[in-house]
Amino acid sequence: MNYVTIDQVTKGYENQVVLNDISLTLKKGEFATLLGQSGCGKSTLLRSIAGLEGVDVGRILIDGKDITNLSPRQREVGMVFQSYALFPNMSVFDNIAYGLKMKKVKNIKSKVKNMIDMVDLIGKEESYPHQLSGGQQQRVALARALVMEPKVLLLDEPLSALDAKIRKSLQKELKRIQKELDITTIFVTHDQEEAMTMSDRIFVMNKGKVVQSGSPSEIYTSPVNTFVAKFIGNYNVCNMEVFHKLVRSTELKGNEVAIRPEVLQLVSAGEDSLDLQENWGIKGVIKDVSMTGNVLRYEVETDESAFLVDYLHHRGEMFEQGARVHILVPKKECIIL
Amino acid sequence: MKVDGNWFNERTVKPIPKLLENKEEREVLRKIKKQKIYLLALLLPFILFVIGFEIGPLVAMIKNSFYADNGIQVTIDQYITIFKSKFYLQAIQNSLVISLFSAVTSVIIAVIAAYSITKFSQKIQNRLLMIANMTSNFEGIPLSFSFIILLGNNGLFTLLFSKIGGDVFADFNLYSWTGLILVYIYFQIPLAIMLIYPSYQGIKKQWKEASSLLGGSTLSFWLHIGIPVLLPSIVGTFSILFANSMGAYATAYALVGSNYNLLSLQIASLVASDVALKPQLGSAMGVLLAATMIGAMWFNERMMRRIRRDLR
Numbered sequence: 214m215n216y217v218t219i220d221q222v223t224k225g226y227e228n229q230v231v232l233n234d235i236s237l238t239l240k241k242g243e244f245a246t247l248l249g250q251s252g253c254g255k256s257t258l259l260r261s262i263a264g265l266e267g268v269d270v271g272r273i274l275i276d277g278k279d280i281t282n283l284s285p286r287q288r289e290v291g292m293v294f295q296s297y298a299l300f301p302n303m304s305v306f307d308n309i310a311y312g313l314k315m316k317k318v319k320n321i322k323s324k325v326k327n328m329i330d331m332v333d334l335i336g337k338e339e340s341y342p343h344q345l346s347g348g349q350q351q352r353v354a355l356a357r358a359l360v361m362e363p364k365v366l367l368l369d370e371p372l373s374a375l376d377a378k379i380r381k382s383l384q385k386e387l388k389r390i391q392k393e394l395d396i397t398t399i400f401v402t403h404d405q406e407e408a409m410t411m412s413d414r415i416f417v418m419n420k421g422k423v424v425q426s427g428s429p430s431e432i433y434t435s436p437v438n439t440f441v442a443k444f445i446g447n448y449n450v451c452n453m454e455v456f457h458k459l460v461r462s463t464e465l466k467g468n469e470v471a472i473r474p475e476v477l478q479l480v481s482a483g484e485d486s487l488d489l490q491e492n493w494g495i496k497g498v499i500k501d502v503s504m505t506g507n508v509l510r511y512e513v514e515t516d517e518s519a520f521l522v523d524y525l526h527h528r529g530e531m532f533e534q535g536a537r538v539h540i541l542v543p544k545k546e547c548i549i550l
Numbered sequence: 551m552k553v554d555g556n557w558f559n560e561r562t563v564k565p566i567p568k569l570l571e572n573k574e575e576r577e578v579l580r581k582i583k584k585q586k587i588y589l590l591a592l593l594l595p596f597i598l599f600v601i602g603f604e605i606g607p608l609v610a611m612i613k614n615s616f617y618a619d620n621g622i623q624v625t626i627d628q629y630i631t632i633f634k635s636k637f638y639l640q641a642i643q644n645s646l647v648i649s650l651f652s653a654v655t656s657v658i659i660a661v662i663a664a665y666s667i668t669k670f671s672q673k674i675q676n677r678l679l680m681i682a683n684m685t686s687n688f689e690g691i692p693l694s695f696s697f698i699i700l701l702g703n704n705g706l707f708t709l710l711f712s713k714i715g716g717d718v719f720a721d722f723n724l725y726s727w728t729g730l731i732l733v734y735i736y737f738q739i740p741l742a743i744m745l746i747y748p749s750y751q752g753i754k755k756q757w758k759e760a761s762s763l764l765g766g767s768t769l770s771f772w773l774h775i776g777i778p779v780l781l782p783s784i785v786g787t788f789s790i791l792f793a794n795s796m797g798a799y800a801t802a803y804a805l806v807g808s809n810y811n812l813l814s815l816q817i818a819s820l821v822a823s824d825v826a827l828k829p830q831l832g833s834a835m836g837v838l839l840a841a842t843m844i845g846a847m848w849f850n851e852r853m854m855r856r857i858r859r860d861l862r
């Protein structure tokens with residue numbers, strides 16, 4: 214049933230454990246993402262699956278076969294690197310055909326043509342890598358990996374070197390191709406937004422461990438710890454004692470409480486029709502307002518700590534810096550960690 | 551006001567009179583002009599140097615080669631003399647053979663040696679390069695004498711091995727064709743390593759990884775990607791080595807004197823010997839020497855473009 218199995222994999226360099234007892238499984242055709250900050254071991258895990266790094270402990274299985282000790286060329290996996298890694302002396306066509314030539318398969322020409330069609334590079338067959346844009350180069354790299362019909366496609370931050378607009382469109386295209394070929398894919402990124410939009414399943418990594426796995430919405434709405442809460446959704450994470458003081462109630466128990474910025478509401482201090490049945494109210498002052506496109510982000514200073522409050526940017530409605538407000542905290546949106 | 555290249559271009563290519571009347575802008579233009587002249591002035595010594603010591607002698611040599619021995623009549627006799635003389639043709643042939651042979655051998659050795667150097671730690675790499683750098687400057691008479699002391703008829707190793715009983719150097723004669731080639735290769739290798747080593751830095755680890763994931767072996771990586779990527783540097787190095795040994799004079803002179811018939815030795819004896827000075831003939835041979843070097847470079851370039859079509 215499981216197509217890819219990582220079984221208690223551990224790996225270290227000199228005096229540092231980089232992968233710490235990692236276990237995870239993927240189903241066939243799944244688009245999984247390894248998400249985590251730079252240096253948490255994402256690339257190392259991916260490279261271990263590819264066979265470019267060995268593991269110290271544990272097993273890796275693909276399609277029921279133990280591949281832990283196979284060389285990269287025996288593993289039937291494809292990989293795309295952040296730096297494209299195209300062969301500079303070969304044309305687009307030859308880059309894509311390279312693997313097929315190594316395998317001495319038939320119909321190289323038509324296979325390559327189909328692939329060039331799929332990644333939308335018709336007319337560029339005879340171009341060389343240095344004549345292509347970053348986005349085009351990455352399409353070639355993708356085609357070069359896919360033409361081999363690998364069992365698993367590994368993508369190590371393939372879009373991180375591209376500018377925002379091209380990145381967005383390539384995200385969509387990558388997703389389309391992945392669905393079309395129904396290929397099991399492991400995608401690495403440090404960008405939570407990218408992970409959210411692309412993945413069927415996300416594995417959040419921190420310091421060489423998988424700290425949470427689940428669908429994008431599971432991860433977003435119910436983070437299991439402070440790290441995930443802060444990394445995934447800019448959650449306001451508040452110490453429980455502090456929270457008790459702020460809301461003058463000890464109803465909630467636990468260590469910390471996490472609240473998403475977009476569930477909070479702001480009400481002018483003068484207003485007295487507060488719904489304190491469903492919400493808690495916290496007094497505060499607007500310290501800063503910033504705008505990220507369609508979202509207005511308020512930083513609200515309270516007696517104990519600062520809260521982020523996100524609003525969709527509607528015309529006319531805006532609190533000024535320095536305004537006195539109440540923050541309404543919906544009780545059912547409080548996540549206890 | 552911001553003065554960048556763009557601004558300057560727009561205004562000079564398509565001057566807008568109204569703007570140029572602006573005093574401030576005229577001032578800026580004047581300053582740029584002044585700066586340009588200033589930069590040219592700084593370049594002047596270099597230009598004079600190139601003209602005086604490189605282009606000048608070259609032109610003089612070419613001109614000289616078209617004069618008769620008396621230096622008055624204009625003629626192509628000097629070239630006819632060379633092409634009719636078995637002796638001179640032999641010199642050209644010998645020079646070509648020894649240069650080709652030593653350049654090819656040195657390049658092959660250097661490609662392998664430079665690669666092994668990249669496998670050491672950075673510290674050791676730096677040390678090895680320093681040694682290569684020093685030894686690449688070790689040529690000419692000192693080098694010949696070192697070889698004579700070590701491998702000559704009464705050389706250290708020659709005597710040592712004959713004492714020990716190993717007849718390794720029994721058939722070896724330093725003052726022969728083999729000896730000459732050995733010395734040439736010796737002084738070419740460090741230079742070749744110095745020239746080829748940096749291009750290994752241009753080979754990305756990810757190319758190897760991609761190749762292996764696509765089913766390529768180490769050999770196929772080097773065959774299809776590694777060597778082609780190194781090729782421009784290999785070809786360039788080969789051209790330099792070829793020219794280097796075509797023109798090598800002091801090393802050969804110290805080792806074999808005029809016993810061995812080489813182009814560079816013949817030119818020297820025609821322009822600077824105490825027997826029969828024939829500077830016009832020497833010049834003609836010099837022109838032929840330069841022509842072979844240019845020919846070799848041209849040929850190398852062409853061959854490279856065939857393989858590296860991406861470089862156009």
Ligand SMILES: Nc1ncnc2c1ncn2[C@@H]1O[C@H](COP(=O)(O)OP(=O)(O)O)[C@@H](O)[C@H]1O
Pocket residue numbers: 226227231249250251252253254255256257258
């Ligand atoms: N070849 C190596 N030698 C020593 N340490 C390494 C090596 N490769 C990676 N590391 C270390 O392993 C950790 C994880 O690296 P990596 O997997 O590249 O992280 P990520 O891809 O999540 O940014 C980092 O702390 C890095 O310094």
Ligand SMILES: [Mg+2]
Pocket residue numbers: 252255256257370
């Ligand atoms: Mg990485």
